Amino acid sequence: MRPNETSPRPEAGVDRREFLRLGSALAAAGALASAGCQPPQEATIPFHDMPESLAEGIGRARFFHTVVDGTPVLVRTREGRPILVAPSPTDASGRGLTLRHQAALMDLYDPDRARGPLSVRRGQGPTVASSWKTVGADVVSRLAKAGSGAVLLTGPVASPALSEAIAALSAATGLRHVAWSPLGGDAAAAAHRAAFGDERLPRPLLGKADLILGLGAEILDRPADGLERDFAMRRSPDAPEAKMSRFVQLEGRLSLTGANADERVRVRDSQLASVAAALAHELVVTRKVGPLAGSPEVAAALAPFAPEAVAKRAGLDPALLSRLAGELLAARGKAIVLAGGAASGSASGEALELAALLLNLTLDAYSAGLFDEAAAERPATGGAAALAALSDEMRAGKVSLLLVAGANPVYDAPPAVRFAEAIAKVPFVVSLNDRLDETSLLADLFAPASHPFECWSDATLPKGLLAIQQPVIQPLYDTRGLLDLLVEWGAAAGAGGEFAAAVAAATAALAKAPLPASAAPAPSPSFAWHFLRAAWAPRLGAAPGSPELEKAWNELLRAGAFQGPAPAAPPARTLAPAALALLSALPEAPAGLELQLYPHLALHDGRAGNNAWLQEFPDPITRISWGGALSIAPRRFDEMGLANGDLVEVDAGHAKLVAPAYRHAGMHADEVALPLGLGRAACGPIGAGVGPNAFAVGLLSGGRLLSAGLPVTIRKAGGREELAFAQGSDVIDRDRRPLVPVTTLSAYEKDPKSGTEQQNGGPSAWPEHDYPNARWAMAIDLSKCNGCGKCVLGCQAENNIPVVGRRGIVDGREMSWMRIDRYYDAPKKEGRWDAEVWDGPLPVVEEPKVLFEPMLCQHCENAPCETVCPFVATMHSEDGLNQQIYNRCVGTRYCANNCPFKVRRFNFFEYGKAQESALFRALEPRIKRNAELNTRSPMPMKNNPEVTVRSRGVMEKCSFCVQRIREARAAATRDGKEKTHFPDGAVVPACMEACPTGAITFGDVNAPGSKVAALSAHPRAMRLLDALGVKPSISYLTKVRNDKA
């Protein structure tokens, strides 16, 4: 039939009558269908008998102080489930929260933790379920037989009660205790012991220092010390306390600490000691400064370190050393020198620490009070020497029973220790680790320990403070706390009377259960609780069993910490001349390339290898998530013709390792670096096999574990591994894209607005919004922000943000609402940088100026996303929020395309719910991985019930923690308060809560006198992309670099 020919109506056509006939049938069917439609029936289950303490707590968050890993934290719980770990606001110890403390939630809800005792039989045949009764009886009988042949291997022990229990058990049975930690700071302790006869390390008071010289210091990379807070105190040019401090860092690998330096000089780890000694030489010998100037021993020890010769060897400009010495001298009494980090793990680490100590003595840092002697801490025990000795004994057959608790030497001991071989020679091995890890797999019996959130213990903190580790949830699985086990076994083995008493009391309490909750607080059935109470009674000054003890104990739990007796007086800070021998024994720096092994910022020593939040956390410098790479200096990288992800073989002589290569800006040309904590073989499906295990090239030398200055050669191994780079890792030419406000102190003093210059946007086409009442806004001080990323994890926990896995990151499908963009600042150039700038040209990346910029939804007043959404799913609220309404969103993704900040996230998968259809799982393997990462029971227990768990096909983004804003409004209504304006602190979003440096300020910008209003109007404040007229609610305050040498 030709097209223009008239045709009869098509066969399938429907005429009017037919339509009506069908229509009436439809109406009837529809009515029938809808009659049967009801919302799902839900139960509302009340308590059988509600505890009185919960009367006000239903549907509300409750907070508990506890301790994880030696750091006091505040745990937010809902209906008995911990849902957020935040820094303790009342903590006086100065300890800092690290990423792994924040992510402890994911360890608690880890589905791959052991669920009960097992008979592992050294991996021979299948594991068989065991019971605590058999485990206990077995261990106790063997303990009695083994005598001094029994060894307890733990991680560093910071709990006085645990130490006491171990000591008493040792006294009763002859059990020996060995502690092992792969990241011990032995060098600093050794230098302090040699110099002052006291190995306690005083805490540097960075808030008092005008000049900080870092010699490989990693104060920001290892935030457990809590130094980042003090550091940030003086990093703002208009800090009320005093003028801005200056930070000069000498290091081999561009670390997070080095990225925050005002001036950074590349020095290899193995040369740092001699460079530090050369500075001391310049000050003490040449310029005759300080108390050491007259000492012939010091002059003799420093003689080999003439600055010219050292500078030549280290490839430095000799003028630089004399300038640095001049700077230090000018700031004498206000200057502090910090060594440490990975660099003091080199063979010359002790010399480096000693040289830093000499410099501090010379600069009067001790006498001028730049160190807090009251907060001096003994470094955590656990050197490699003790482990190596233990391994030798085990191989010699002198150990008949090995108990492993919280240590994993098969994974993290240097290969020379040959621990796996040694463990095979021990007749009976019991592992008390939390999962079937590398070491537990070689054990006979596996008796899994509880997570710190599930059991009682205590901890010593700096400044004589003590804290209680109280459980915040019942054990999820059939596990026991380490202290509980030791007390139980101690009682059975006939150790001191306090063990038997604790067990008897706990058993009696258990027999009475279940008690009506309305009765007086029941005694706990936990052995550790009774043991702790008995141990703490004298400290609390109350008799056991007395009502005073009850009161003091409850107050202790409420306050979280207890001021114990002040620590012993610090030693006189006068140098013992014998210590100078450390400088004379300085080993030669390796001739060729040297390797540094540094702890992964998030995963640290790899203990939490199965933690998806930590695995997905991008390194702040390399921006690599889900893995790690060998960092190679850009020049060498280009010469070797490598591309990011090309596999490279690292040959350290005693061991070899293959790792993907990464072009790491700011590396010293003769240094390469590998992150530790990756490459777990057995931790669970989330983290197993992610990245290379760098512990495999650790070197044992003279009883120390060397982690830097290791001589290596590298060569292309062929093959490639795609690295998962997170969003935000570019070189930025700020002349063309003024996206980060940066300036120098001298420019700032001339013009406080310098660095905030932007193109003018011209008039707006949109009508102004009217904010008669509160308007929420945020200010981020880039001078205080150090790029640590704790805000990112805080946000992830608070807002139920899923983990997308390696594949998701590679595809650019990150879900995190907040990210820290890392830019390398391209220097001023005649004309302009062309496209090449994005690849990181050598002049930029050899010595990069690093900029960190926390990026989240800017809650623009004229939000480009709002105008393009065809379903009005994103719109403006009356208090200035850019609201995202999941129920309206149909996933057109116009908003994300129109967002100039690229902060909107699209749910490509149903991350929050396991896909049940086997067909879909087979069609898209990623669905299985997503479920593995996010939804396996009990993982969903971590979810914050105040925030919707988003489903597939909807857009999401930062909400300014609207759940906390609404709660503040409800609280104001409840208390009969004004709701037009909110005082500072009424709403604290999760990122601000997690920020250790106070870089983030949030509040009602319309409230008179609010902090955020003052900061938004500050001359340093800049709103991004003014030229577009989007009018963000977030102000960025200029990052100021102190260039005033």
Added chain:
Amino acid sequence: MSRPRTPVRILILLLGMVAAGSLAYALSNVRKGYEPRQPILFRHSRMAGPAVMQTNEKGEAVNVGGYDIPCLTCHTMPYKGRHATVPSTAVCMNCHTAVGLNREWVLKMKDYWDRGEPIPWVKVHDLPDFVYFDHSAHLNAKDEKGMPKLPLKDAEGRPWQICANCHGRVEETDIVSVTNAFNMQWCLDCHRKPEMKASTDCVACHR
């Protein structure tokens, strides 16, 4: 006039049924009138209703009405938190260790108590999970004169409990049912009243 082939008719019919069903579902009021069966026949009128005295055949005065117990005696939390809270069984036992010991449903309740099991009540006023409702924000809301924003009398001017604004006169009913629409339109009808000065931002309820 040709007629459509059977498979096509069936297809149109099916598609149409889905469309019409969805429309009818959207227009119908799915929550109003919902009256689920509870595990225990608890009569609110008996507890919270006014007393009605009658003389029985023996000439004794007996209360066939209620005991006038205020709502907050059992639902303790609506002024303080998000949930009004359903009382724990222990609250029932406050009185029922002494009174009504031989009644069928009291015995059933005691059964739960003796077994240590909570009573699996069925939720009557059930908002979807993406709605974040807070009782305390509604009950504590006051106008300029310090009076509750929610009226204390109904449209005809008869006084009622503040709860009745949404839940109806529960003290007059035996089996609780949903007496209002409990959909977004119904919420907004009130939020949009000028005298309420309530937020109509999406994030007020959805987040």
